Amino acid sequence: MSAGDYIRIENITKRFGSFHAVDNADFGIKQGEFFSLLGPSGCGKTTLLRMIAGFEFPTEGEIYIDGQPVTGVPANKRPTNMVFQSYAIFPHLDVYDNVAYGLRKLRLDKAELDRRVKEALAMIRMDGFETRKADQMSGGQRQRVALARALVNRPKVLLLDEPLGALDKKLREQMQFELRSLQQNVGITFIFVTHDQEEALSLSDRIAVMQKGKVMQIATPRELYESPTTREVADFIGTINLLNGTVKSKDDKVAVVEAQGLGLVNVPLPADHAFAPAGAEILVGARPEKLDVVRGAPHPGEKGIKGDIGACAYLGDRNHYQVTIAGRAEPLQVATEQGDRSTLASFMPGEQVTISWGDNSLVLLPRT
Amino acid sequence: MTQPLKKVGERGIGITIFAFAYLFFLYAPMLVLPFFSFADQTIFRFPIEGFSTRWYEELGERPEMITALWNSIQVGLIASILATIMGLLAAKAITRYAMPGKGVAMGLISLPLFIPEVLLGLALLIILNLASIPLSLVTIAMGHVMLCTPFAMSVLIARMDGFDKSLEEASMDLGESGWMTFWRVTFPLIAPAIVSSLLLTFIVSFDEFLLAFFLQGDQITLPLYIWGQLRFPSNFPPVLALGTCILLVSIVLVVFAEWLRQVGAQGDTPNVGVR
Ligand SMILES: Nc1ncnc2c1ncn2[C@@H]1O[C@H](COP(=O)(O)OP(=O)(O)OP(=O)(O)O)[C@@H](O)[C@H]1O
Ligand SMILES: [Mg+2]
Numbered sequence: 001m002s003a004g005d006y007i008r009i010e011n012i013t014k015r016f017g018s019f020h021a022v023d024n025a026d027f028g029i030k031q032g033e034f035f036s037l038l039g040p041s042g043c044g045k046t047t048l049l050r051m052i053a054g055f056e057f058p059t060e061g062e063i064y065i066d067g068q069p070v071t072g073v074p075a076n077k078r079p080t081n082m083v084f085q086s087y088a089i090f091p092h093l094d095v096y097d098n099v100a101y102g103l104r105k106l107r108l109d110k111a112e113l114d115r116r117v118k119e120a121l122a123m124i125r126m127d128g129f130e131t132r133k134a135d136q137m138s139g140g141q142r143q144r145v146a147l148a149r150a151l152v153n154r155p156k157v158l159l160l161d162e163p164l165g166a167l168d169k170k171l172r173e174q175m176q177f178e179l180r181s182l183q184q185n186v187g188i189t190f191i192f193v194t195h196d197q198e199e200a201l202s203l204s205d206r207i208a209v210m211q212k213g214k215v216m217q218i219a220t221p222r223e224l225y226e227s228p229t230t231r232e233v234a235d236f237i238g239t240i241n242l243l244n245g246t247v248k249s250k251d252d253k254v255a256v257v258e259a260q261g262l263g264l265v266n267v268p269l270p271a272d273h274a275f276a277p278a279g280a281e282i283l284v285g286a287r288p289e290k291l292d293v294v295r296g297a298p299h300p301g302e303k304g305i306k307g308d309i310g311a312c313a314y315l316g317d318r319n320h321y322q323v324t325i326a327g328r329a330e331p332l333q334v335a336t337e338q339g340d341r342s343t344l345a346s347f348m349p350g351e352q353v354t355i356s357w358g359d360n361s362l363v364l365l366p367r368t
Numbered sequence: 369m370t371q372p373l374k375k376v377g378e379r380g381i382g383i384t385i386f387a388f389a390y391l392f393f394l395y396a397p398m399l400v401l402p403f404f405s406f407a408d409q410t411i412f413r414f415p416i417e418g419f420s421t422r423w424y425e426e427l428g429e430r431p432e433m434i435t436a437l438w439n440s441i442q443v444g445l446i447a448s449i450l451a452t453i454m455g456l457l458a459a460k461a462i463t464r465y466a467m468p469g470k471g472v473a474m475g476l477i478s479l480p481l482f483i484p485e486v487l488l489g490l491a492l493l494i495i496l497n498l499a500s501i502p503l504s505l506v507t508i509a510m511g512h513v514m515l516c517t518p519f520a521m522s523v524l525i526a527r528m529d530g531f532d533k534s535l536e537e538a539s540m541d542l543g544e545s546g547w548m549t550f551w552r553v554t555f556p557l558i559a560p561a562i563v564s565s566l567l568l569t570f571i572v573s574f575d576e577f578l579l580a581f582f583l584q585g586d587q588i589t590l591p592l593y594i595w596g597q598l599r600f601p602s603n604f605p606p607v608l609a610l611g612t613c614i615l616l617v618s619i620v621l622v623v624f625a626e627w628l629r630q631v632g633a634q635g636d637t638p639n640v641g642v643r
Pocket of ligand 1 (some may be wrong): 016021040041042043044045047048195
């Protein structure tokens with residue numbers, strides 16, 4: 001946690017009875033950041049978001065927004081606004097009055113209120129829809145109105161609880177794009193809850209991965225994918241081959257590891273490698289696309305091991321192979337890029353091949 | 369899905385006859401009121417001697433009847449408004465707050481529906497006596513509040529449960545207090561149910577005899593008046609005329625209340641995602 005944090009979540013724990021919905025979350029969020037809470041269903045994302053919004057109150061810990069402690073402050077007195085998963089568009093009000101809802105109590109003069117509502121509607125390209133009611137709009141339009149209704153109040157923080165979850169895939173991708181550029185335009189800090197890792201990776205400046213109420217890792221999308229620090233994060237984000245291994249020796253950059261099925265391999269050391277002294281039981285992780293399948297010798301400068309092609313899957317932009325190697329029951333997942341058309345279906349099930357990898361293809365993870 | 373419904377004819381004529389007989393026995397007794405109210409005679413006997421609207425014309429000439437009607441309306445208004453307010457508070461508590469003993473509380477509030485009214489009336493009478501509260505229209509109205517609150521509660525709970533609670537949260541999130549959220553969001557959304565509850569409870573109170581009988585002071589309500597007229601056969605036809613009017617108004621009100629309840633529920637937008 002650094003002094004520059006705009007929002008601070010300090011040792012926040014939320015218990016329902018004896019159940020820990022959020023367990024000692026402790027991190028900071030910077031001003032203007034697009035920050036995501038990512039994790040499987042029931043991991044406590046919504047609970048944490050609702051504590052920031054002021055709908056739930058932590059059992060322990062403190063929350064600060066822009067330097068002010070807000071832990072016991074109710075939702076209507078916080079500088080936050082929320083986009084609900086159900087959008088919660090007021091059904092008895094039209095679009096204009098929905099967007100104007102939060103402004104009405106500011107007692108702005110009529111012209112100023114009108115200007116701000118129109119501005120917000122223009123921002124989400126919903127001008128001309130002023131008199132529509134919720135049931136006269138598509139899901140995507142309702143989603144935009146919910147955004148405008150929140151942003152028109154110029155909150156310090158915008159909270160979004162799976163706002164794209166109810167949209168179909170096409171619309172969801174389009175809205176992701178719009179959401180990101182909207183956030184960059186208004187410069188407001190966004191805290192975004194999702195269980196969709198692709199969505200989190202493509203939108204966020206940083207992501208907190210949660211599991212069973214605990215924050216497992218907070219990092220940029222690239223760091224999360226390339227250098228997960230726990231087995232859970234590695235497993236949750238994308239696909240990864242995990243192999244048991246033992247550290248044989250290490251210098252300050254690289255560990256030499258005896259990995260199941262691969263033999264002796266060099267693995268770059270992560271920033272925090274206290275879990276891996278010489279002799280430690282660890283895991284070696286390899287993303288499918290960091291491995292390659294070749295005939296004969298491995299790529300120059302890389303290491304290789306023999307294996308048999310099991311199942312193959314053609315996925316359009318890449319091929320996916322399951323390769324059985326000696327000394328490991330589970331086949332390794334390997335994804336190869338699709339070359340030109342001559343290489344289509346270049347490996348057949350049963351074919352003997354070599355799996356090729358470089359030192360930087362592998363990551364070191366704690367066993368537990 | 370299921371097979372297409374068979375036409376009644378295919379099921380046999382028996383069930384058709386049964387259905388009509390059932391409806392006849394259910395509603396025929398009611399038709400006696402309007403029927404004899406238009407008969408030009410004071411005794412209930414066939415064949416009737418002629419058609420007349422004079423009993424309706426006579427209605428205005430019976431001040432005690434008008435007073436009793438006015439008393440009933442006053443009691444009904446007080447009872448329905450109080451019962452609806454209580455029902456609203458109960459519905460809010462039950463649908464919006466987690467509290468221990470919720471089921472027990474709901475059961476207790478509904479209990480007056482299941483206790484024999486005679487016992488309820490007797491108990492209330494004893495208590496009023498002990499507290500030396502004089503019997504009057506007010507005591508009748510209070511008794512009716514007890515009886516009407518469960519009706520109000522069930523109508524309002526159904527409505528409060530029926531709409532997305534995040535609407536209220538959204539209002540709070542946009543800076544409104546709990547009270548203003550009620551006025552700007554909850555109230556407009558449950559307004560049809562509130563009207564429906566007012567109408568229903570008004571009718572329950574308006575029709576009620578037993579509690580009113582126990583709790584009456586020197587002022588009586590319309591059902592008590594009608595009961596009292598049984599001793600005077602000559603007074604009967606105008607009572608029938610009045611009864612017919614009340615029957616009509618009650619039916620209209622109940623149908624309207626039910627329609628409001630359904631319209632209110634339809635107003636719920638599918639507030640989630642793509643349709
Ligand atoms: N009011 C409550 N009372 C008891 N348990 C609760 C309450 N709210 C949430 N929980 C529990 O806390 C856990 C976390 O819930 P939360 O809604 O935060 O999950 P989530 O990560 O948002 O999941 P999802 O992706 O399904 O929305 C769940 O196991 C849930 O059952
Ligand atoms: Mg959730």
